[in-house]
Every structure is written in structure tokens, then in C-alpha cells.
Amino acid sequence: MKAVIFDLDGVLVSTDELHYQAWLQIARSEGISFDRTLNDRLRGVSRMQSLEIILERAGHGYAQKEKEALARQKNGIYRTLLGMLTPDALLPGAREILCTLRKRGIKTAIGSSSKNAPLILQQLQIETLFDAVSDGNGLQHSKPHPEVFLRAAEYLREQPQDCLVVEDAEAGIQAAKAAGMQAAALGSARTCPKADYRLDRLMDLLTFFPMCNNKETSATDWLG
Numbered sequence: 001m002k003a004v005i006f007d008l009d010g011v012l013v014s015t016d017e018l019h020y021q022a023w024l025q026i027a028r029s030e031g032i033s034f035d036r037t038l039n040d041r042l043r044g045v046s047r048m049q050s051l052e053i054i055l056e057r058a059g060h061g062y063a064q065k066e067k068e069a070l071a072r073q074k075n076g077i078y079r080t081l082l083g084m085l086t087p088d089a090l091l092p093g094a095r096e097i098l099c100t101l102r103k104r105g106i107k108t109a110i111g112s113s114s115k116n117a118p119l120i121l122q123q124l125q126i127e128t129l130f131d132a133v134s135d136g137n138g139l140q141h142s143k144p145h146p147e148v149f150l151r152a153a154e155y156l157r158e159q160p161q162d163c164l165v166v167e168d169a170e171a172g173i174q175a176a177k178a179a180g181m182q183a184a185a186l187g188s189a190r191t192c193p194k195a196d197y198r199l200d201r202l203m204d205l206l207t208f209f210p211m212c213n214n215k216e217t218s219a220t221d222w223l224g
């Protein structure tokens, strides 16, 4: 394996919770019931597709213009929440795993459906820890379509079979497999039968990439 492609929301950072909070406000304003089980179906899929899934529970149809307004409203709420994001929102082990993989000669990339990924990476101050970023901007198809991961491999100049994807979404695991990549599942994606590996925590990834020299040792180096 030459590269690891990380999903962002729910894998490296707890922004999945912020998506949930923002959608909850929209659903409430429309009188639609919304819970964490439904929220799990929104993981990995685009903003508009997420809205379509929520609106399945509405008692009536929505015009395209109304849907666009709701999606815009949700993004406004979400971006306000993102404004408060600090490097502390990184999930346990995220910075360490990225630094260690790079030290071990493994390339790292983002493979996210989010159009807000550049803002999130900036807020977290981790832009320099990736060799490539493939996000929702300019994407034709959302996960489970493999486009976002194939584009990441292309940016990395690696073959799909040399890439490992880390995902918390079932749609993401399906996308990785459709791209011909290996797929490691975290969180709710662990129940996905297509996953090649199931991780309890991000740091478990390191067992796939043994240390390549004696120089790389200190835990404090990870923070550099």
C-alpha cells in the first residue's frame, strides 16, 4: 500500500456532529422528524442528496427552488458552526497518524464529498499534512460513486490498488471498493459487509504500515 485516502467528516474531525446539528435545525423548521439513525444515512452523501433523504419523511413534495433554499440555509448554519472549529476538534490520533504515515513514506490524501473541506482543513491547520485533496468541489458524482477517490489517486499519481481508504460512511466504503481500493471502516461503517478492515480507532491503521527505520521513534515527533 502506497497511499492512504482519508474521508474527512467523522474520520479526522468531529464535523459529522455539526452536520447533524445543522440538519436537525432544518428538519425541525419543516416539522420533519430527524434522529441519529437517519443522520447515519447522510454520511458521505452530498448536501442535496442528504436533503432529499430528509425530505422523504415530509408529508408533501418540495419545488426545486425550495430545496435549494433549504440546502443553502443548512450550509449557512453549518458554516457558522465551522467558524468556531479549532484544532482541538481533530479526532484522537488524527494528527499523529498523518505525521507518522508521512514519516513512513506513505502518501496521504483527503477524499471527501464536502465542498467545505478546504475551510475545515484551514480551521484545523492541517493543510500541509496531505499530498492531495479531492473534495466535493467540482465533483460530478457523490459517494457511493468512486469519482472522489479515483480523483485522489490521480492527484497522488498512484494506482487505485495501491490506495487504502478510511471511511465512517457505508457510501464511502462502497465508493472505495468501486474504485478498486482497499477499505478500512470506522464508526458506523464498521457494519458494512464490503469493508476489508474494521478499525476500533484511527491509530490501529499503523499496524498496516510497519516502521521502516529506527530513526522514527519519538511520540513528540508526531506533533511536529
Ligand code: BG6
Residues within 6 Å of the ligand: 008, 009, 019, 042, 043, 044, 045, 046, 047, 050, 075, 112, 113, 114, 115, 116, 117, 136, 169
Ligand atoms: C460529507 C458528509 O463528508 O460531506 C455528508 O459526510 C455531507 O454528511 C457531505 O452531506 C457534503 O458536505 P458539505 O459540507 O458540502 O455540505
Ligand code: MG
Residues within 6 Å of the ligand: 007, 008, 009, 010, 011, 016, 043, 044, 167, 168, 169
Ligand atoms: Mg465521513
